[in-house]
Amino acid sequence: MNPQWLKSRTLWICGMLTILILLTGCWSRREIEDLGITIGAAVDIGKETPVEQEFEEQGGDYSKQNALTLTYQMVQPGQSSTSDKGGGEKNYRNISVTGDSLYEDTREIALMQARPIFGQHYKVIVISDKVARKFNMRLLFDFFIREQEFRPSCLVLICKGEARSALDQKDKSEFPSMRLLSITNNRYRSTRILKPMSLSKLLPEINSSSSFLLQNVITAEGEVKFAGAAVIYGKTGKLIGFLNEEDLESINWMTAKVKGGVLKSYDSHTGQPILYEITSMKSKIRPHIEGNRISFDVEIESDGRLGEQWENGNGFDNRFIRRVEEETVKQVRKRIDKMLHRIQKEYRADVIGLDQYVRIYYPRTWEKIKKDWDDKFANASIRYRVKVKIKEFGTTSIKVH
Numbered sequence: 001m002n003p004q005w006l007k008s009r010t011l012w013i014c015g016m017l018t019i020l021i022l023l024t025g026c027w028s029r030r031e032i033e034d035l036g037i038t039i040g041a042a043v044d045i046g047k048e049t050p051v052e053q054e055f056e057e058q059g060g061d062y063s064k065q066n067a068l069t070l071t072y073q074m075v076q077p078g079q080s081s082t083s084d085k086g087g088g089e090k091n092y093r094n095i096s097v098t099g100d101s102l103y104e105d106t107r108e109i110a111l112m113q114a115r116p117i118f119g120q121h122y123k124v125i126v127i128s129d130k131v132a133r134k135f136n137m138r139l140l141f142d143f144f145i146r147e148q149e150f151r152p153s154c155l156v157l158i159c160k161g162e163a164r165s166a167l168d169q170k171d172k173s174e175f176p177s178m179r180l181l182s183i184t185n186n187r188y189r190s191t192r193i194l195k196p197m198s199l200s201k202l203l204p205e206i207n208s209s210s211s212f213l214l215q216n217v218i219t220a221e222g223e224v225k226f227a228g229a230a231v232i233y234g235k236t237g238k239l240i241g242f243l244n245e246e247d248l249e250s251i252n253w254m255t256a257k258v259k260g261g262v263l264k265s266y267d268s269h270t271g272q273p274i275l276y277e278i279t280s281m282k283s284k285i286r287p288h289i290e291g292n293r294i295s296f297d298v299e300i301e302s303d304g305r306l307g308e309q310w311e312n313g314n315g316f317d318n319r320f321i322r323r324v325e326e327e328t329v330k331q332v333r334k335r336i337d338k339m340l341h342r343i344q345k346e347y348r349a350d351v352i353g354l355d356q357y358v359r360i361y362y363p364r365t366w367e368k369i370k371k372d373w374d375d376k377f378a379n380a381s382i383r384y385r386v387k388v389k390i391k392e393f394g395t396t397s398i399k400v401h
Contacts (some may be wrong), residue, residue: 017052038117039092040073040177042126042163043140056221068131072096072109072117073177090172094164098122103144111390122154123177125199126217128163129230132239134168137232138206146201152200155181158214158230162315170222178218183226189262191252191278192245194229209234211349213251216242218248231347234374241347250339251352253332254298255385256283260306263329267323270310274330276388277307287357289365294376296354298384300332305392321390329389340382 042044046066048056055061074093095113110116125144132140144150157180159166167176184196194215197205204210211234218227233240243251252258263276266368281302288295306324343351355373359366369376 012261026325028190037075037121038072039075039121039175040126040167041122042073042128042159042167043102043131044069044071044128045101045130045134046098046161047063049096051098052098052319060147064098064104066098067100068102068105069096069164070102070105071342071352072106072168073175074115074117075166075175077115092175092177093165098162103147106147108114109354118300120151121136121149123181123209124155124157126157126159126163126166126180127214129158129160129216129242131163131215132158132230132232134238135200136150136237141199141202141206144199144285149196150199152198154199155184156197156199156202158216159232160216160218160227160242162219165219166217166224168222168382169224176224180224183224184215188259189261191249191258191263192228194248194252205232206237209237210355211347211351212246212353213243229351231343231349231351233347233349240349243351246335247339249343250335253281253300253302254283254285254336254352256281256300263328263331265324265327267309268328269323272310274303274308274309274324274327276324278392279305279392280304282307285354285357287361289355289358289362293381294358294379295381295383298355298382299387300384301389303389303391306390325388329386331383332386332388336384336386337390343377344380344382348378349374354380354382 012123013142017192046068048066051054052094070084070096074095076091093188095109097108099105099108105386107118127140141156144154157166165181169176169179184193187193187195194213197212197214213229214232215226216228218225228241228242231243232239234237249261249263256276261278261280264273265276266272267274281300283301284299286297288297306321308318319365343349354377355366355370358373359370
């Protein structure tokens, strides 16, 4: 037998045995039954719950200021997103803790629950509008960004009212956090849903001191609805106001960040409603800088179908189709004019994202004006053209010639 071969064989066997010894098991594993799987969080202005007040009366207090109330949504053991325990029992539990440190609040739950917070399944973070008006976003999200267990893909929302109310609902068959996340998937059905803002996308916006939008959610009698967007001002990092649903729709038209939806206008001849359904959309934005004057040219084009009309006998008439296109364009322009006035004159905040076009086309100039960009944007001239083409009549699948 070849001595060299025997030596190599022996070294190989020794190496394999060493690897097997080192890989005998998952030394850091954590059993799923021992984890408090958390899928959502909400932040409100501090207000102690009755349970917290009673704990303090019995000596369960520590040094803190009641600045913020952090609510976690935890999955009940043995439950799934499709389970229904029946009898009106919820398949989740919301736990609220009040203090002045979100990190400390999280660790406080370890004194109350056998299964401490496990956040690698986070779906959504909801911030109260009162909190967003009071605290800078950079400071508010410092904990969420630093904490390793928070998922970068976690959705961020603003709630007009109490944020933790968005983590509760009448329907006991699904998790509220999952429901909020799932609504963002309906952008192919509505132009009034903002492109999702995740934790990872929020970080660059905060660091660049840019103004931006966060989807607003409202609640009523255990139900939730996406309703417009919150305006976060770049210089302060705080909420300064809201855009309504039509304003948000207009921004989505300008940026073509839509997958589908409808737009209602009214026939100028009959006054009856007509519905245009979007099948495709694109926009082209070109900035211009001449001295101190900044302007933008925006071209918006959309193809779609006649979704609904309330006038007898005109559904297949080309003259009527052209009139529907004209009325749709008028409605789009009317809404865009209203939206531009609001963000340029009232809020003076570029929440459309036009700064990115200036940065790309005029990089040297951008470095000089980026600190005062929102003020520059407020005085910029924005020209736009809207073109709408109806190519189908809906389910009839008959093309317009």
